[in-house]
Amino acid sequence: MKAVAYSIKSFEKAFLDKANQKKHDITLTTDTLGSGTAIHAKDKEAVIVFTNDDVSANVIDKLAALGIKYIITRSTGTDHICKEAADKHGIKLFNVPSYSPQAIAEHAVALAFALNRKLIKSDQHSHRFDFRNDELIGFNFSGKTVGLIGLGNTGLAVARIYNGLGCKVIGFDLSFPENDLHIQPVTLETLLASSDVISLHLPLTPSTRYLINKNTLDQMKDGVMLINTSRGALLKTIDVIEALKTGKIGYLGLDVYEYEKGLFFEDHENDLVKDSLLQYLMKYSNVLVTPHQAYLTKEALQEIADQTIRNLDLCK
CATH class of the missing domain: 3.40.50.720 (NAD(P)-binding Rossmann-like Domain)
Structure with a gap:
């Protein structure tokens, strides 16, 4: 061929x-x-x-x-x-x-860990020989409620990791899989309202586009951690930025971006004009963006x- x-x-x-x-x-x-x-x-x-x-x-x-x-x-x-x-x-x-659903799953959890323990900030400070612990307080994942939207192979792999951390794992999927994992099936509304951490593991379809928007964000806990390693357009970026402004989103980990086409996988460091929406998003210290690398093992x-x-x- x-x-x-x-x-x-x-x-x-x-x-x-x-x-x-x-x-x-x-x-x-x-x-x-x-x-x-x-x-x-x-x-x-x-x-x-x-x-x-x-x-x-x-x-x-x-x-x-x-x-x-x-x-x-x-x-x-x-x-x-x-x-x-x-x-x-x-x-x-x-x-x-x-x-390798494990590759995506491990990256999704790595984003959550790095955000929680402020690893990027602490590493930057250490490289400047600033070894203070100010503003580096995180939380224990054990005992927290993790909501998984999408329970295909990757979602199930993520569930196994969070189960091992002692989290309460709840999940929403249109066809809830039969498995022996400790995942409690819930409605989307219950998941949004109950979760401390929400991780997305869905394909992009007409029905999932902008699943995360002002309406669904309003249903989440204040200070929620939101992780997306699936497709950028699952999130309506302008609504996510508003949720960051108000503190509705306390932590945001993205391996994908709504307008990444023609941007990710390439070096744009020396571009005179850069994506202003992404620049604005990355001004927030509680936002971590990786360049669509979750699959990269x-x-x-x-x-x-x-x-x-x-x-x-x-x-x-």
């Missing part, structure tokens, strides 16, 4: 080579997929993309004209792909249904590469 893989980072190459074993003829490019780079797919049968690639209707039209029959995304989410356009051209879609990268090659194997 001839394919071109877009948005390839240097650290991905070894994992893909190990998975592929020269079975498929894959051209790797650091370019993101877009109208101007679709031409890289000429004489190929498949394109391999990531969440930051432009897989809109216009781009898919161009890919179809070049003879592309398959689109494979190195992600679980497929909200960046125009499925209607793919269907129109008979292009088959493949994703990575699940990969050796184990997860190999699983993603392995599944990507298996998906190519299925392209017939």
Whole structure:
């Protein structure tokens, strides 16, 4: 199978080579997929993309004209792909249904730990040889109520960690899974009102977009900790900023951002004009933002590469 893989980072190459074993003829490019780079797919049968690639209707039209029959995304989410356009051209879609939920779960909890114990601030102070303990007080997770919205593989992995910490874990999902974990199923309203920590583990769909908005934020405890490692648009950012201003949100940990496309995964340090909304958000000392790195473990990268090659194997 001839394919071109877009948005390839240097650290991905070894994992893909190990998975592929020269079975498929894959051209790797650091370019993101877009109208101007679709031409890289000429004489190929498949394109391999990531969440930051432009897989809109216009781009898919161009890919179809070049003879592309398959689109494979190195992600679980497929909200960046125009499925209607793919269907129109008979292009088959493949994703990575699940990969190392532990990687995402551990990062989500790491954000919570770092925020609670103010690790970023204390590290910065220590590097200046300021070893005072002022303004570094945190809380015990043991005995706190953690609300998980979304109980797929990642949500369940997060639950196991918080169970081990002695937390009361409650969860909301449209189809509550059968498991032996100590997760109490509750309504969304109960979860919002009862949780000290709320962690999101949902795909982005029309029904989940802006799930966290002024109305749902108003239902939360004052000073709640909110963690999102799923998709940026689960949160309405302007409403979240207002909740930070009032103290409704006491801690905010984000590995994703509503407007991250074209921003995350790239170096924008020297841009003259930066995303003003994100800049404003990061002014708050109780906000921690990481650049969509929750998946970034050796184990997860190999699983993603392995599944990507298996998906190519299925392209017939």
